[in-house]
Amino acid sequence: MHASSPFRHRRLILQGAASLGLISGWSARASAAGAAKEAEATAASAGAVAASAPSTPTSATAVQMSDVRLLPSFYAEALQANQSYLLRLNADRFLHNYHLFAGLPVKGKIYGGWESDTIAGEGLGHYLSALSLMHAQSGLPALKPRIDYIVDELARVQRAQGDGYIGGFMRKRKDGKVVDGKEIFPEIMRGEIRSAGFDLNGCWVPLYNWHKVFAGLFDAQTYAGNAQALQVATGLAGYMAKVFDALNDEQLQQVLACEHGGINESFAELYARTNDERWLKVARRLYHHKALAPLAEGRDELANLHSNTQIPKLIGLARLYELKGQQSDADTVKFFWKTVTDHHSYVIGGNGDREYFSGPDTIAAHITEQTCEACCSYNMLKMTRHLYSWSPDAAYFDYYERTHLNHIMAHQNPRTCMFTYMTPLMSGVAREYSSEENDFWCCVLSGIESHSKHGDSIYWENRDTLFVNLYIPSLLTWRHAAATLEMTTRYPFESDIDIKVKRLAGQRYYTLALRIPAWASGHTLLVNGKPHPASKDKGYLFVRRRWRAGDTVRLTLPLELRLESAAGNDKVVALLRGPMVLAADLGAADKPFDGLAPALVGANILASFKEADKVKAVYRTVGSGRPGDMKFTPFFAQYDRRAAVYFNAYNEQEWAASEVAFRKEEARLKDLADRSIDVMHLGEMQPERDHDLQSDISYPVSYRGRMGRDARTGGYFSFRMKCAPGQMVLQASYWGEERNRDFHISIDGERVARVKLDGSHPGEFIDRDYVLPEKLTQGKSSIVVRFDPEPGHTAGPVFGARLYVQR
Known part of the structure; x- marks a missing residue:
């Protein structure tokens, strides 16, 4: 039995429960009835368990992905669709800027979208990783030459640069000119460091970009056997180390204030592969105190932090723990994982609204069209693998399975192989997918990796114990036992999971560990069609016996319906089946x-x-x-x-009361509409044209189904609105969780209000009314409304404005 659940905040609603049937705790093991039923099923199917029954090993290693081949299933279909997309993509187009900035002939036109922005070059690292992962997963011969070609070209770029540098990202100067991003590093080494969170001296997240390049090179070495990739990575690390060595600790923290991915992981991994202590020292210095120190002290201060900026830093700490065994690193990672999965995750396993964490247990207030950035789940699954390897527990894979199935598999449209950025959970909102050549958002790029490795976490091992953690149809070559196993199933659509020993020389003792999910109210286990003894520990059934070729195992899990509530709100529920x-x-x-x-x-x-x-x-x-x-x-x-x-x-009484409240709000809005002279729908093309919108450094936004517009430092937006005789009131709508917003509202050039948004109204849009001096509207048929931010701040977003007559 699990001591705890990976989604402790969940709530079950079981058939026959009183009222709505809310029962504390999402795990079926938490209820005595569930435990009794499970024990009864175990006894009936397994018989007496031997006194020498095995317990859970203290660590585990994932079986090599090249030893796992997917059999027909929707996972295999997603993999195949992704493989086709990888083959349609062109390495030379990803290499465009690398060649250009090294003074080498350009061989392909640069891709559009983010690849044509100042973050250009990130795609190459992801593409190299995806090719390498797919090579291991599928064994397709056409992939290896592409991997080797990219590494060869990066080595050419490095030789041409002459100092270890390789890079495709660009820098936008103050005059607007876009140039090679390499020119920011002499500035940084002089201590001239400017960052607004995602911008470093005019470059869009350059260290994050390099983290992906390192990952691609390491994956090329690991999964495709390319030794040159490590040489290129070492050369790049040498260049970066010179930059970091020029900075004192305070200056380095300024650099790390810009999103930097898991650059600490990159140097930790380089140390693991070279055993050069220099890289370990760099990895240790790349510790972002502002984000990591609260977590190290066991404090959840994640609210309003960018989710995917934080997660890779923790993965870096996980890698450092594995290399040097500093317990505080492991404790920080564990605290973060449990905090996110228990208090900040949606039912599909993803996290974040508009890419940011909200307050703990506030999921119900953040069910929007901008939930669950795919990169966050991509990285949370990586972190889960690390934690599981240290101490195998089925609870980790209860989370992994949920997120992999419900978020990662929703992230790709297998018919087109295009990807979502967000996975919207707001009712009625459709998913928006990328285009073939003109987006390359981060989530497209993590997507081509995610859908290249659906077999990487099915099977894990520790000596003669084989863990089966994901029930995905597959063929396994288990080298330790010199055996071949085949898993066939229609799970999670059907309950039966069949595993057959296809090949085994002679007979051999080993232990098969089958994950029993926390939601399962029971199970049935058959070996060769008959009940078999099995012990239980940490959510696993351990089947130890002398195996021979032809042996079969059938595990049956009841796929019952249940309702789970959103973290912190038992009245907001979702439906699950298994x-x-x-x-x-x-x-x-x-x-x-x-x-x-x-x-x-x-x-x-x-x-x-x-x-x-x-x-x-x-x-x-x-x-x-x-x-x-x-x-x-x-x-x-x-x-x-x-x-x-x-x-x-x-319940029926609550529904009746909600209808009364709804009708009352309808009446209020009708009265307001009757008194309105003009309404401005900001962020929408035709209304903005109709109202003569003027702007600079201003952008349309969309959130919770509402369009709006903001203006950044140095910018503004204005529009013309009709007015009428009488006392006029300007109403502007804001999202109540916006913070650190400071701006002015002017009417025909005269300031009438200063607005500061401090996040004091979480979970709701707010309307603010500004009574206008009559001298500004008397005798006028229209006025110009303008929003200007204070320096260093943003105006808005404003989600609509209206002029109405005060009663």
Whole structure:
């Protein structure tokens, strides 16, 4: 039995429970009834367990990915789609800037999107990693020449540069000219350091960029056997070390204030591969105190921090712990992982709203169209692998499976092999996918890696123990036992998981460890069609016996429906079947959805779900859906559909009260509309044209289904609005969690308000009314409204404005 759950904040609703059936704790093991049922099933299927039954080994190593081949499944389909995309991509286009800045002939036109922005060059590192991972996962011969070619070209670039440097990122000067990003480093070495979080002296996250290049080179060495890749990485590290050596500790912290990925991991890994203490010293210096010190002290101060900026730093600490064994590093990583998974994660396993952590246990207030940046889950899964390897526990893979299935598999559309940036959980919002050649967001690039390695975490080993952590159809060559095993299943759509010993010379004792997920209320285990003794520890069934070729194992897990609540709010729930999140289908993505977010109503909501298609895991509500009953299907597979994942859950009395409140708000808005003279929908093209929008350093934004506009330091935006006789009031709408916003509002050039947003209204939009002096509106048919930020601040975003007559 697990001592704790990886999603402690979850809540179960079990059929037959009182009222809505809320039961504390998401793990079925937490209830005595669940434990009794599981024990009964174990006894019935396994018989008496031998006194010498094995316990969980103290560490584990993932089986080499090259020894795992995927069998037909939706995972294999995603892998195949990604493989086709990798082959369509052109290495020379990713190498464009590397060649250009080294004075070498350019061989391909640069890609669009982020690859044409100042972050250019990041794509090459991810592409090299994806090719290398796919080479190991599939063995496709066409991939190895591409890997070797990229490494050869980077070595040519390095020779041409002459100092170890390789780089594709660019620098935007103050005059607007875009140049080679290398020119920022002499400035930095002189102590001239400027960063606004994602910009370092005019470059967009250059150290983050290099972290991806290092990762690509290491992956080329690990998975494709390219020895030259380590030489190139060592040369680049030498250049970077000279930059860092020129900085004192305070200056280095200034540099690290800019998003830098896991650059500490890069140097730790280089130390592991070269045993050169120089790189370990650099890795230790690359410790971002502002972000890591609170975590080291066990404090959750993640609110309003950029999620994917933090996670790679912790992965770097994990690698350092593995190399040098400093317990404080391990404790920091463990605290962060548990904090994020228990208090900051959505039901699909992802985290972040608009890329940022919100306060702990506030998920219900952040169900928007900008949830769950894919890179965050990509990195959280990496971190989970590290933690699991130190101390195998099924709880880690309960989280891993949930996130891999419900987020990573939703991240790619296998029909097009395009990727999402965010995975929206707001009801009715469709996923937005990348284009083939003109986006290359970070999440596209982590996506081509994620979908190159679906077999990397299925099987783990420790001597003669084989852990089966993910139930994905696959063929395993287990070298330690000189055996070949085949796993076939339609899990998570069906309950049975079959494992067959396809090849084994003679007979041999080994232990098969099968993960029993925390949500499973029971299980059935058969070996060669009969019950077999099995011990249990840390969420695993341990089957130890003398195995021979032809032996079979069948594990059956009951895929029962359950409702889980959002962290911190038992009244906001999602539906799961086993590990799989089910979502209401709200229609095709290419058709608009302008209805209200659906709700679930009843004394026993779970009992209202009826199975409509067992093979495809389709269910329907009968009587509990509002405004009407709904069809639920697997969320991850709703690639081209609009979905609803979270629902407000009411009993009948609560629903009636909510309807009264809704009608009252409708009446208030109607009265306001009747008194409105003009309404400005900021961020929308036609309204902005109609209102003669003027702007500089100003950008449209979208959040929670509302469009808006901001203005950064040195910029502004203005627009013309109609006015009428009488006392006029300007109303502006803001998101209540914006902080450190300081700006002015002017009417026809005269300032009427100074606005400071401090995040004091979490989870809601706020309207602010500004009564205008009559001298500014008398006798006028229109006025110009202007928003100007204070230096160093942002104006807005403003999510709409209106002029109305005061009563």
